[in-house]
Amino acid sequence: MELWYTDQHTKDVRFSMKVMRQIASQKSENERIDILDTVEYGRVLVLDGELFLTEKDEFIYHEMLAHVPMAVHPHVRNVLVIGSGDGGTVRELVKYKAVNRIDVVQPDKNLVTLAMAHLTFCSAAFRDKRVHIHVEEGLRFVRGKMNEYDLIIVDSADPYGPAEGLFTREFYGNCWKALKVDGILINQHESPFYSEHSLSVRNAHRHIATVFELSMLYQAHIPSYPSGHWLFGFASKKYHPLKGIRTRAWNSLKIPTRYYNTELHRGAFALPNYVRALLNQQ
């Protein structure tokens, strides 16, 4: 028997990987969760039928969410991570000794439980004593917070399902309030390539730009995600991601990374002309 899992990149483009076996399949209140073992991509997490992460390339996504702001902000103590049911982003953050507290807000308890059982390459970091998991909607959690975090990372699903609220102006405004005076907001920002997604890239960027003093995008090569060309938002009250990068200080920490380095950090902000045009489109 041949078993193949297919992720629909657009309605007319499909990405398929050969499956060895299905590890888990659960229907939560909000979403369906599947975990598969694949030949090429190792263990894979699928949410509501859509590929969420793979063991083979999740390091790219998680390193780019965590290390870009950590190389810029000089004293991150308190971090809020919204999403990250798998723990990959947290795994990168606990590499920093100076971080005191990491609040993880994830509405789906089943996802955390399944990740703890089957995605230990990411979720092992949940056992770190500085990590506090809140089973709650990110939108609601952040609403009450004021001047509390140095860094907020929005590690969400696509803006078409339950995560839709994490791409609104209201949410970004609440993140601004929850951040300290020199805080940074990072969010996964979808792909600019397929027109099905590029509108949400433009809209999210505009919403953030009306709220934050500084808003820029950076990119990475994530092979299993639609188009492989993925964007991240860097929104900041004070620090500039290029002028403010602390190259020597970050390298002296000797944080082990497989994708990120401080040269690549600079390069990641150099966007292609068609992406620049998308962002400036009326």
Next chain:
Amino acid sequence: MELWYTDQHTKDVRFSMKVMRQIASQKSENERIDILDTVEYGRVLVLDGELFLTEKDEFIYHEMLAHVPMAVHPHVRNVLVIGSGDGGTVRELVKYKAVNRIDVVQPDKNLVTLAMAHLTFCSAAFRDKRVHIHVEEGLRFVRGKMNEYDLIIVDSADPYGPAEGLFTREFYGNCWKALKVDGILINQHESPFYSEHSLSVRNAHRHIATVFELSMLYQAHIPSYPSGHWLFGFASKKYHPLKGIRTRAWNSLKIPTRYYNTELHRGAFALPNYVRALLNQQ
């Protein structure tokens, strides 16, 4: 009826696009050529079953082959393009008034004929008076040349079929001889991500590094190619691709591009750690 074309990215990963109709299908001496109209990627060229280019993202590949060396070398007059049966690389080169002559070496005459008929978004440039098409093997053509070209661009297929010879040390040595004292060699360099391909990346890079004074790699996001993370080789007798970039001069030419710009040029050379490690692997 639903018609889907599938490109096998590895033996366990498939990339499929919905097809509207098959435009042409021919079996040449060396290869099978198919041209398809797809919903998402527009017109698509398939060689021996493998995706070669798509109307939607070929601009990324061709701009990165042509403009990176053109922004570095101060006086490109004579160019040799090996491969480029479609004409996309030539289309980017004819944007430069200072270029006097472009030799295109392509062994498959049918490919050129089909491209002229069906891939005019690329092949229209073949009508430029400076372009001379030689129906010949690239390996053989370059063997007899000495001190003739300012720039050689190897726009080849993958190194597993007929194009294998274009990834050998002998070939790179002959390119070195065919170049003038300050010449540049650019080649498409495959993807570093899947282990099926990464060995050929490492080997090609080593062969080039033994022949040329300077050899570096740069990258681009090409969604339709395996992994979407594509590498290019920049080998040079004299000019450094970063120290030598003529930012102001290139921008003053006002060459229209949709992907390339001089900031991205710098960023493209900042490789991820795992790619650096692959290149340095013993």
